[in-house]
Amino acid sequence: MDFKYIWPIVGIVLGWLLAGISAGWRGRLERKRVTAKLLTRIIYIYEDLLMLQSITEPLKDISEDWESHEKLRQYVVGKHFLSSGDSLSALDTLIDEYSQYKPLEAVKLRGLMRLITKHKNVKLLGSSREEQKYIFLLSVYEVGLDQCETAIKNSLVRIANSHGLYMWLKIMKFVKEKDKRNQISNSVLDEIYAEYQKNSEQPVSE
Template sequence: MNEKYIWPLIGVILGWLLSLLSSGINKRSDKLKSIGRLISKLLFIHEHVQTLQNICEHLNKYTVSWKEFENSRKLFTERYFLEPPLLLDSLQSSIEEISGIYPVEALKLHKLVDRLLIFKKAPLTTATRSDELYEIIFKTYVISIEICKSELNSMLRFFALRHGLLTFFRVLQQLAARNTSKESEEFTSNLAQEFYTEINRNSKCGVKPSSNN
């Protein structure tokens, strides 16, 4: 074949290969950005779940009845847990963003969000009329929180590994630190006491606690 035809053909092929390479790099970059945004939001949700779990543990130290406990728990979930609403909206958007790449995991996350909303909106007040009934329901509630946290950990590890080894180890470090953080323990202890004090004060004054800040 004449050289005057070969070199242009080689140029076209090289251009096509470079275009494919550039497209692949851009797609991978976009994918990593989507996963990174999701990881960031899942870590924030994980912090909320961890705080709810710790709050429930600390409230046991301050409340003297299940009714006081439930009123304090309800006030916390209404005022702080998964607030502001934009938090979950943003998470849902990120889940949709990666659903085309990881459809099964996206479905699991959507179901997980639905269960987290139950923790926020669960109407347990009527159960306080019976200590035995409330104790059974609350134990189920606590176990469900632990299961959700475990699933969040699993999802975080899954996506962190796909983002990169460095991200994977940093996420593991973050999760481990949360379980041993003295600052977090002190914060939730003070927060639990604050809610109990507010509930106790309002009940004496006959005032219904506000869920607004």
């Protein structure tokens, strides 16, 4: 057998094989990079949402009436919930990147972000002068927050799973710890209320 013809063919095949392995490895690393950045952004939003949930009942306790409660609620949401304007826009870009790997998950996540944004923009001041109506609408709003929290937690777990086992375990631990510690401290509540009183002369939209 004349090996002088075989070795060039073997070299070409090996070259293709190595190039394929290299491209696959680079693609895997890029996918992990995009997934990790997406998880980080979602965690920021998740923590904001948990803060908003944890402060819901304490706000009722420190408010004089439902109208003052709604003004305080709007202030807290506007100041402390998704307060960074670039947070959602950056997330939108990452969802686009992630969609090439998990298109259905990206669609779900985009819908969830729209729902969370709607909750940020809820205004109930006009209804706060009618107690029963306001309590009903506020209850609907709070149930919506709970649903958003469950959905975003489930998204975190699924996306972490697509990153790898180690990341999934870390996210599961993170979520469980957050569930246990989802209580706002009195000092933080006092700080927020003092901040609100200082800025209370600013008008609040209905």
